[in-house]
Amino acid sequence: MNLVRAEWERLATRRFMRLMLVLLVLAFAVTAVTTLVGSHRPSPDEIVAAQQSAAQQRQALEDTFQQCLAAVRGTLPPEEAQDYPPNCSVFDPGQRDRLPVAADHLQGVFTFADQARPLLYFLVAFLVLFGFLVGASYIGADLSTGGVVNLLIWRPRRLAVLGAKLGTLLGALTLLSVLASAAYLGVFWLIGQGAGLPGATGGDFWPGLGLIWLRGLVLVLLAAAAGFALATLGRRTAAALGAVTAYAVVWELGLRVVVEVVGLPRGEDWMLSTYLDAWLTGQARLSDATACRGVSGYCDGNYQIGWGLGLAVLLTLVGVLTMAAFGAFRRRDLS
Amino acid sequence: MSAVIEIEGLRKTFHGPYRSRHVAVDGFDLLVGRGEIHGFLGPNGSGKTTTxxxxxxxxxxxxxxxRLFGxxxxxxxxxxxxxxxxxVETxxxxxxxxxxxxxxxxxxxxGVPTRRVDEVLAQVGLLDRGEDDVRGYSLGMRQRLAVASALLKEPELLILDEPANGLDPAGIREMRDLMRSLADAGVTVLLSSHILGEIQLICDHVTIVSAGRRVAAGPVAEVLAGHDQHEWLVRVPEPDRAAELLRAAGLAVDERPEHLVVGGVSDAGEVSRLLGEQGLWVRELVPLRPDLESVFLKLTDGGVRDEEAGA
Incomplete structure (x- = not known):
């Protein structure tokens, strides 16, 4: 317990941690202020006009879908029917992520319900970066400056010391994520109430937002553990940054180009970003151009990867890295 | 006296790239008794820090x-x-x-009471700078802080690797006094240092390591006595004639610009008598006792880095 307390204090007073917190607050403040400045409370006339536009757009979508169905049934003239595919699900308004709403037609009005998700994704992205960098630098700096050696002379239990560091890091990030998310969404909710529109926050809005937040939190913790493990394996912060940069350049960019040139089926399956997307958004929607080779009829080559597989891949990767880091740290000579 | 540190046959090899190997410690032995201030000497790369x-x-x-404390x-x-x-190191x-x-x-x-912090800061003379950032500390102050960290838990055994690094003469003296007061309080101190004069002043026992092996060990006085060549510095009016006479009597003589170094005789009176009988009256006759530095240099091939010596 004392070790965790000491690590907590050490983490809280790290200069890099404080710098990242300042950046977080700055990014937060800039986003909030620009939103506030660029938004106004709409007049009743603006709202009515926007509602009408949205209604017209929804009707147009419904009309297109009905036309498609008529084309499939053969009740449409051939010259019009040729514009529609045999499968009308792409036009089905019921299968869209969301239908047009009045807020889509209000210029310069911040609508909380519409913007909450992208704002949350932005926060999650920042926290993931934050978690990775802080995780890597926290142990990397300790290893390269001899701080860990100092500690091990006091507490010669390597796994307990490393475990306390990782546990403290993940605990601190969880707390920070909870506080930052609450403050962040709270401020934008207030902006929506006072200088924009709250939007449709009923139904499954809050549970849906909560689910995204939960997924984001898991991702933040996984990123922190990955940064921590890579820096432990490489004995310094730069090792973690180098590993991620090398992966991004060689694998995500290089291999992607090779896969496209060679025409490998389902090349996206080999990319970590696919599983990140699947976990965070609930489902990665992908397209495989090679799936339609030799198909004469309609073929879009689309396929999905669910959040379950995404989480399994991410957990396995981070789990293997973390176990390797603890194994290496237990055995290695420390200087 | 019970042993606080016992090391027998310690061996450590570091493996580098392309199957390269470096034997840092090669069957090293060390014995440190309770209450000793034990000097641990060796050239760079001799295996001290690895040990x-x-x-x-x-x-x-x-x-x-x-074994530590058995x-x-x-x-x-x-x-x-x-x-x-x-x-260990700085x-x-x-x-x-x-x-x-x-x-x-x-x-x-x-798990040490935090009230100890001020006590050890005072012990190493850093209490008035305790609230300053470490970045503003000199090398010597960082060294004191390191020693303070080692003292926090009121240890029975203190292992200090080059504690005088970066200290000015006054700091070295304070460190020496601190070591002595700790030893007086019953703390066993193992001190690795390059400052051989300091080791000779402060330590009662010494172990010298070279190329990963122990080459000398024991009480400082005994180690020095074991390397006493029974040499004497002699100043006489006619050094050339004196050298001839002494050589004729079977003594080893080394002629230096200002004096002679006469070896192989344990009694100074013998030198005085041989020269006096021929009318050469000795102006100065001083025993040349070995110091730790000369013993160290002799045992470690002039104190060259073992990495270089082995290269």
Missing amino acids: LRALLGLVRADSGRM EDVPRAQARVAARVGAI PQFFGNFTGHRTLRLLALAG
């Missing part, structure tokens, strides 16, 4: 046996750690932490 790291559980030995380490490392304070501290916070965090991690 200390192995003793503290930071490096895994290939073979050999190490308990095998590293197996019992966690049990004996509370009784051992150590600094520890790095976070520059933006104050000296006080640095020690407070270590005290917290080690």
Whole structure:
């Protein structure tokens, strides 16, 4: 317990941690202020006009879908029917992520319900970066400056010391994520109430937002553990940054180009970003151009990867890295 | 006197790239008794720091046996750690932490009452700079802070690797006094240092290591006595004639610009008598006792780095 307390204090007073917190607050403040400045409370006339536009757009979508169905049934003239595919699900308004709403037609009005998700994704992205960098630098700096050696002379239990560091890091990030998310969404909710529109926050809005937040939190913790493990394996912060940069350049960019040139089926399956997307958004929607080779009829080559597989891949990767880091740290000579 | 540190046949090889190997410690033995201030000497690369790291559980030995307070380490490392304070080379501290916070965090991690922080800061003369950031400390002050960190848990054994690094003469003297007061209080001190005069002044026992092996060990006086060549510095009016006479009497004579160095005779009166009988009256006759530096240089091939010597 004392070790965790000491690590907590050490983490809280790290200069890099404080710098990242300042950046977080700055990014937060800039986003909030620009939103506030660029938004106004709409007049009743603006709202009515926007509602009408949205209604017209929804009707147009419904009309297109009905036309498609008529084309499939053969009740449409051939010259019009040729514009529609045999499968009308792409036009089905019921299968869209969301239908047009009045807020889509209000210029310069911040609508909380519409913007909450992208704002949350932005926060999650920042926290993931934050978690990775802080995780890597926290142990990397300790290893390269001899701080860990100092500690091990006091507490010669390597796994307990490393475990306390990782546990403290993940605990601190969880707390920070909870506080930052609450403050962040709270401020934008207030902006929506006072200088924009709250939007449709009923139904499954809050549970849906909560689910995204939960997924984001898991991702933040996984990123922190990955940064921590890579820096432990490489004995310094730069090792973690180098590993991620090398992966991004060689694998995500290089291999992607090779896969496209060679025409490998389902090349996206080999990319970590696919599983990140699947976990965070609930489902990665992908397209495989090679799936339609030799198909004469309609073929879009689309396929999905669910959040379950995404989480399994991410957990396995981070789990293997973390176990390797603890194994290496237990055995290695420390200087 | 019971042994606090026992090392027998310690061996450690480091493996580098392309299957390269470097034997850092090669069957090294060390025995440190309770209450000793024990000097640990050796050229750079001779295996001193590797030995200390192995003793503290930071490096895994290939073979050999190490015991602290009679308990095998590293197996019992966690049990004996509370009784051992150590600094290995110059520890790095976070520059933006104050000296006080640095020690407070270590005290917290080690379960030591934080009131000890001020006590050890005072002990090493840093109390008035305790609230300053470590980045503003001189090398000597960082060294004192390191020693303070080793003293926090009131250790029975203090292992200090080059504690005088960066200290000015006054600082070295303070460090010497501190070591002495700790030893008087019953603390066993193992001191690795390059400042041989300092070791001779402060240590009662010494172990000299070269190329990973022990080449001398024992009480300082005994080690020095073992290398006494029974040499004398002699000043006479006619040095050439005196040298001839002494050589004729079977003594070894080395003619220097200002004096003669006469060896192979334990009694100074013999030199005086031989020269006096021929009318050469001795102006100065001084015994040349070996000091630790000369013994060290002799045992370690002139103190050259073992890495270079082996290259």
